[in-house]
Amino acid sequence: MLRDRTDTRAELWRTASTQCGYFTAAQARDAGYSYQAQRYHVQHGNWTPVDRAIYRFREFADLPAQGDEHLVRWSLWSKGRAVVSHATALAAHGLGPATPSQIHMTVPRNFRQQSDALILHRAELAEEDLDERRGYRVTTPLRTLVEIAAEGEDQGGLDAAVTAALDRGLVTQRRLLSAAQKLGARAELGVERALSAAS
Structure with missing residues (x-):
């Protein structure tokens, strides 16, 4: 028909x-x-x-740009398997500066596609680590902060992001420490330093 x-x-x-x-x-x-x-x-x-x-x-x-439309494109490119994460997720949550030239996404370990426009991280994420947005998924503020801490590259940026997340009620100190412990010693140390700076 x-x-x-x-x-x-x-x-x-x-x-x-x-x-x-x-x-x-x-x-x-x-x-x-x-x-x-x-x-x-x-x-x-x-x-x-x-x-x-x-x-x-x-x-x-x-239509007026909303700032995150380009992330939908990458979700479709990955057939919905890539999740906005790390510094890009920090920006999506309003906890860090946007750096459109570096788009971070987390993909499953068996993901095979590649793009020079993306920085791909490999991990299996639980549903509790994900927030739904319009057309894409992003790691939660909690998961994002401990991922940044685990990288150990920008303690000053992490300090500011943790302070902002606590002030906005997006995370609690207890949950942040617990999540960091699961990711390892480097994440735990980064979070402890950020919490000290926030107090």
Whole structure:
């Protein structure tokens, strides 16, 4: 049975609107667009190609930027397996500066894709370590802070982030110490120093 074109577009639009206007070729196919129709919409400027088999509705480019739209693209690139983490998650939670040139994501250990635009960390994350955002997932403030502590590279930045997270009620000292102990001695030391600086 043939689908009405407006129904097909409406179905894809519903999917894309939960992903900041982004969608994959597979999602377009599921909505009823053949690969030939997909090429047509790209060639006529209705869809903006973003990456291999990832597009965005042209209309979304005209909306004011929210600052994290680009993270949706990388979630789609990974087929939903990559989670925004480390310094990028810190920025997403408003606990650190945004550094768009360095996007940190955590992927499962068996993840094989690579991109020069990403810094990939490998770990198996529990559901309790994840927050859902519009079109992507990000590590919780608690998980993010202990990951930063485990890296041991920027104690000053960690101190400021821990102080801000405590002030905003995003974490407690007890939960922070407990989570750091699970990640190891370096994470525990970094968190202890940050908590001392916060008191």
